[in-house]
Amino acid sequence: MPPAGEVSESGDRGAAWSRWMAAAQGGDGQAYARLLRDIVPFVRAIARRHHSTPDRVEDVVQDTLLSLHRVRHTYDPSRPFPHWLSAIANRRSIDALRRRTRTQANEIDAPLAYETYADPTANREAEAGEASAEIAAALAELSPGQRQALELLKLKELSLREAAAITGQSEGSLKVAVHRAIKTLQARLAETRARQARGEGAA
């Protein structure tokens, strides 16, 4: 149950969300889109309690929307929608915090020891090895669902239909998961490059 005072949306707005969600459960895509756009600031406010950077906040928002989509059949329109949404958003936010804590606990902040060779081609091999390690580390940070979607669709090059049959997810969910995975990888690799550049600049 979310802490007291957290579910603070006005009765009118909460009632509107409840109506749109009920319509969305019936397959009304327009009501669903309207609901999802309207709840984003609410979910962002919950995410900001645990995360300070805009990227992480947005990750939590998107994770929450994905969870909401997956479990929308569990919402009871006779009960307050903000309460249901808060519970999911809080859980996603805490999960992201735990993932970040685990990742940071396993990382060692040490400068990379570059060994350079007279022959430039030998250096390229070393750099390729480092890039491979960066990508592997970034992949390890993806959620299991994102990693699986990426592996099936991009690495094993299965079709959406084949991947949907394997995972039991809809083709739409898989597209979303791949989209999120690529964004996360891009952000992680950019972060790593920026850290390396700062380290090299300081050296």
Next chain:
Amino acid sequence: MSGTEHLIDLLAADAAPVRRLASPWRRWAFWGALLLLAATAVLAILGGFAGMQVRMHDPALAGETIGAILTSLAALLAAFQLSVPDRSPRWALLPLLPALLWLGIGTFNCAGAMSGAARLQPGDGVHCFFFITAVSIPLLLAVFVLLRRGAALQPARVAAMGGLAAAGLATMILHGLHWLQGNFADSVLHTAAILLVVAVATALARPGLTRA
């Protein structure tokens, strides 16, 4: 277009109608009655009605069996409630009182059954241990199938409640077939079997249940 906006478009395009989950109370009333009926049918098939009648005539033994049934039903209700995102996590406390009653009366009964060195002998307790764990398996599978439609914020908690529900019903069946009161070592083995079932259920939470 931002990533979130793009995601919203994808989700809205994927908004197929869904079959709304029935309320936890309704699901519990229907499936709880069905599970109890199934356990009673198994008891009848195994010829345990006569033993259960003997047990029900002894207040202490009857109390233990009723405690097991109440714990099972309370745990099942807690599991159904906790498998919906907006329900209070305090539902996990619901089976606590009947469980204390069940195990407390059971331990008290066993402690008084035999005296001296006989208390330390396992007696039939080893067979009871295996019976409870074996009979709990199909019950636990059935409970997991029922819970999968929900979406637990904390699957481990839901799974633990499911395990307790299964173990309670398995013990009820055992009581009909083994109405004689065991000794203290038997009581320890019964409790160990119940804890094992709950632990296994908890370990199966991630693959077995749907996570919100």
